[in-house]
Amino acid sequence: MRCPLARMTAETPLRxxxxxxxxxxxxIAAPSVAQTQTPPRPLDPTEVETIAIIGRPSSQIAETLRRKRAAEVISDGVSAEQIGxxxxxxxxxxxxxxxxxxxxREVGEGQFVSVRGLGPLFQSVxxxxxxVAFNENIRNSTQSGRQFRFRALSVDLLAGARLAKSSTADMIDGxxxxxxxxxxxxxxxxxxxxxxxxxxxIEERTESLRPDLSIAGRIVSPDGSKGLVAGISQExxxxxxxxxxxxxxxAFAVSGAPLTAPNDVRTTVEREDRRRRSAFLGADWRVSPNLKLDFDGLVSSFDNTIREDRLCPPSAPLRQIEGSV
Known part of the structure; x- marks a missing residue:
């Protein structure tokens, strides 16, 4: 009688x-030499279409990295392409x-910037x-300060920002x-x-559509000596x-037992309308290879209107309540 294992492993590499x-x-037994030296079956030749892939590094990112390597201080920055x-x-x-x-953040939007654990008071903008103008009425501390409200600036009209973590002689003090x-x-x-x-x-609770628009452009003279760039934005x-x-x-008393319970409950419905408007104009004139005149102007406003509808019932005095808990 043949062994069941022999029947199961027949015609398999199992031993x-x-x-x-x-x-x-x-x-599992190793394949024989004859099996390993079996030449593969040749494939039929197939012609495929040539695919060319061309990559070009961003000039803005390359310029940011170049300035970071060449800087004599610890610095970093963001460009318009990185922001986008x-x-x-x-x-x-x-x-x-x-x-x-x-x-x-303030009401869900970035407001002040802190660097390396130092608060907004220690940043020079x-x-x-x-x-640039500093804020003189700090909402969270009711003290004069110089925190700059970054939410007043739209990113659509900016080329970027450079952040230097150690000061040099040509920077603004402070x-x-x-x-x-x-x-x-x-x-x-x-x-x-x-x-x-x-x-x-569209905000779900207000059910109103609020627009977000911006337009910017640049024109350059045919000889490349003059250029004008401008843009406007509204959010x-x-x-x-x-x-x-x-x-x-x-404090209340229920059947003679003291009880502490809320006696000043307020329900508030707060509505806030925000509008940020920015306008920018820049002009450059290359008078000679060694002389260039430029003009830059940026105007931005941030309007914030808040309305609170609050229901404040009168505080309940201490009284005796008959009943059981």
Whole structure:
């Protein structure tokens, strides 16, 4: 009678051997030399279409890396192309991707910038090397300060920002944390272009469509000596917050037992309308190979209207309540 294992392993590379009275050892046999030297079946020749892949590195990213390598201080930055890779409502949200930068948000949008653990008071902010206006009424501390409200600037009309984490003699004094230089586009920084962006946003609670528009362009003279760049942007947003707050607790007595319960409950419906408008104009004139005149102007406004509808019932006095808990 043939062994069942022999029938199971027939015509397979499996081999077996009995080990003791109840054990079996199985393994796969190596292929023979004749099997390994069998030539493969030749394939029929096939002609395929030539595919050419051409890559071109971004000039803005390359320039950012070049300036970072050539800088004599610890610096970093973001370019307009890097800002466009990921959505950012304003410049603060674009800067938070730089190592060592953290931002503070207000009602869901980036507002202040902190660098290496130092708060907004320790950052010096400039626009093309010139100091920009600082905020003089801080909402969270009710003290005068110089925190710059980055949400007032739209990222559509900016060329980028350079962040220097150690100061040099040519920088504005006071940036213990960093010096943030906001850069605008120049009339001779590239070729002619025209860019238009249109969008909208619908808040579920307000059920209203708010527009988001921007247009920018550049023209350059035929000889390349003069250039003009300009753009405008407007962003609107309407939001609504529903809040339920317990402001105070009071002492009550239930069947003679003391009990602490809320006695000042407030329901608030807050509506907020935001509108950010920005306009930019830049002009460059290359008078000679060694002389270039340029003009840069940026105007931005951020309007924020808040309305609160609040229901505040009168506080309940201490009273005796008959009943059981």
């Amino acid at each position: 077996y051997r009995f080990v003791g009275a109840r054990g079996v050892r199985a393994w 890779d990921l959505p950012a409502a304003n410049l603060a949200e674009a800067l938070q991707r730089v190592p060592g930068v953290a931002i503070e 400039t626009l093309n090397g010139a100091p 940036g213990i944390g960093s010096n943030i230089d906001i850069e605008t586009a120049g009339g001779l920084d590239g070729g002619p272009f025209l860019a238009l962006r249109a969008g909208g946003e 609107d947003r309407r939001v609504r917050y529903d809040r339920f707050q317990i402001m105070r607790y009071g």
